[in-house]
Amino acid sequence: MDFAGLQQQYPDIKAWLTIPGTVVDYPVLQSSAEDPEHYLRRNYGQEWRMAGSLFFQSDCTPQSRNLVIYGHNMNDGSMFGVLEEMMDAGFLQEHAALTLETPEGARNFKIVTAIKTDINQTPFTRVEFSGDEDFLSFADQLL
Incomplete structure (x- = not known):
């Protein structure tokens, strides 16, 4: 992907998110x-x-340990509409791969869980951690 050209026209594009086998194939802005x-x-x-x-x-960057990306859960299934289907274990297993492409290169992730919550119940928006132990404790809380 030509990020230099893309960012020249749209400077707020910081990454490109793809979940193969779903409609998620969009730029991520900031x-x-x-x-x-x-x-x-x-x-x-x-x-x-x-x-x-x-x-x-x-306050999140593509290099953050916890990537917080917002998007609408559209009724037509577009944007993040597919994420609700991730709560089904079979669907999640089939669509667990995720690629985040940035100017620095592509990073591949595996989606391990999907939760429906709000910020008052679960502090999922946290991006600062004091070290590995702090981050792993946070991840364990979400799982």
Whole structure:
């Protein structure tokens, strides 16, 4: 992927997220801390769009240990609409691969769980950790 060319036209694109076998194949944007939900109802071209865009939490980077990416759960299955299906163990097993491509290269991940929660119940938005033990404790809490 030509990130230099892509970012020249759309500077807020920080990554590209793909979950093979699903519709998830989208750019991941990031706005400023002053306007963290800028892409909630905008596409990568800054145009209003009900589905919005996928976007990183403002204090998260593609190198963060906990990647917090927001996106709408659209009724038509687009954007992150497929994530609810991940709560089915069979679907999750079949679609567990995830690729995040950045200017630095592609990183492959395995989705190990899907949970339905809100920020008041589970601190899933945490991106700062004091070390490996702190991060593993956090991950264990989510699992």
